[in-house]
Amino acid sequence: MTNHLYIHVPFCLQKCGYCAFYSVVDRDDAVLDRYVEALLGELELRELGGGRWQTVYFGGGTPSLLGIDRVARLLDKIAPPVDAEVTLEANPETVTEELLLGLREAGVNRLSLGVQSFADDDLRYLGRVHDGHRARRALELAMQIFARVSIDFIYGLPGQTVAGWLDQLEQAVSLGTEHLSAYELTFEPGTPLGNQLGETPDRTDFFFATHERLGELGLEGYEVSNFARSAAARSRHNLATWAYLPYLGLGPGAHSFSGPGVGAERRWNAPDLPAYLRGGETRQIPHATESLTTEQQLLERLLLGLRTSMGVATAELPLSDESFCSRLTIAVERGLLRHEREFVKPTLQGMGLADGLADQLVG
Numbered sequence: 001m002t003n004h005l006y007i008h009v010p011f012c013l014q015k016c017g018y019c020a021f022y023s024v025v026d027r028d029d030a031v032l033d034r035y036v037e038a039l040l041g042e043l044e045l046r047e048l049g050g051g052r053w054q055t056v057y058f059g060g061g062t063p064s065l066l067g068i069d070r071v072a073r074l075l076d077k078i079a080p081p082v083d084a085e086v087t088l089e090a091n092p093e094t095v096t097e098e099l100l101l102g103l104r105e106a107g108v109n110r111l112s113l114g115v116q117s118f119a120d121d122d123l124r125y126l127g128r129v130h131d132g133h134r135a136r137r138a139l140e141l142a143m144q145i146f147a148r149v150s151i152d153f154i155y156g157l158p159g160q161t162v163a164g165w166l167d168q169l170e171q172a173v174s175l176g177t178e179h180l181s182a183y184e185l186t187f188e189p190g191t192p193l194g195n196q197l198g199e200t201p202d203r204t205d206f207f208f209a210t211h212e213r214l215g216e217l218g219l220e221g222y223e224v225s226n227f228a229r230s231a232a233a234r235s236r237h238n239l240a241t242w243a244y245l246p247y248l249g250l251g252p253g254a255h256s257f258s259g260p261g262v263g264a265e266r267r268w269n270a271p272d273l274p275a276y277l278r279g280g281e282t283r284q285i286p287h288a289t290e291s292l293t294t295e296q297q298l299l300e301r302l303l304l305g306l307r308t309s310m311g312v313a314t315a316e317l318p319l320s321d322e323s324f325c326s327r328l329t330i331a332v333e334r335g336l337l338r339h340e341r342e343f344v345k346p347t348l349q350g351m352g353l354a355d356g357l358a359d360q361l362v363g
Contacts, residue, residue, distance in 0.1 A: 003052060003055070005053050008252065010273060035280075042279075052081075071103060071106050086107055087112055087235070089112045090111060097145070109147070110150070111146045113152065126157070150179035155203070178230070179229070183225050223351075244304055251269065253270075265289055266289065268289075303358040312343065317344065327361050335350075
């Protein structure tokens with residue numbers, strides 16, 4: 001059964017030069033209303049009722065641009081149980097006390113705030129609308145209203161030093177955040193930044209320094225880019241994705257996964273807002289599907305699991321395959337993996353090499 005729901009909200013105030021996610025800047029109330037209707041139409045098309053969702057995640061884009069009433073309408077239809085984790089992403093420039101109180105009343109219980117930096121020069125370079133003061137104020141306000149708040153940061157900007165980056169982290173932790181996501185700035189093909197700068201440089205020093213300093217400050221690195229003050233503060237929605245559990249994605253560009261095993265399938269909606277709006281009305285959402293082979297599933301399980309401190313259960317691995325076991329042993333001897341009870345877990349070095357390590361293990 002699918003218990004995890006992702007809702008893509010593709011609207012932004014402006015496009016950031018580094019962002020490769022599907023988003024648009026043209027919107028008005030009529031478009032937003034049509035979009036909510038299309039989301040409800042897709043949910044109905046999937047014939048999935050309410051009350052079953054363990055996690056609901058509004059991602060984007062800038063989901064806070066939907067406003068209180070539209071989020072409330074969606075959550076009323078989705079009807080997650082009272083103990084579900086309901087996360088909504090917001091950018092500082094959209095945050096007001098009225099909005100946050102209304103979202104909490106609508107059923108959102110975890111806010112993910114796209115701070116990215118407290119430094120005004122960094123924010124201008126990234127093309128963000130807010131400044132450092134607005135980011136701090138939004139974070140302080142969010143923590144007054146929500147018991148669970150996460151903040152996103154980006155490191156590795158051209159000219160940025162490790163010392164300057166660690167100062168950013170220390171400022172964030174000093175404000176009391178329980179969860180922080182630290183993403184490496186990547187120059188994605190097709191984005192303005194990618195077209196301008198080309199290949200992403202190696203920033204291994206930032207990765208290790210981030211995990212070391214946040215660990216000293218009390219935030220455990222439980223995934224390559226995610227840090228939490230306690231197990232309870234971790235993102236339950238993302239944990240489900242990394243555990244290779246099934247999930248449903250709604251909206252243009254959103255992906256869904258049926259879960260591993262025989263007949264495993266990935267589905268993704270076309271990244272086309274006008275087509276999605278029409279499809280929501282006609283109950284014919286344009287999409288594509290892919291059937292996953294056993295080898296693909298193993299690779300994906302390792303790609304996801306070795307990004308996390310939890311690793312992968314040995315029961316999920318082909319330990320009857322002598323070649324696989326040989327490659328696994330080599331990775332352990334190199335200090336990239338370790339056996340712990342019934343799990344294979346990455347060391348910090350292995351976590352930093354998770355993608356390449358997964359490829360090596362599958363052969």
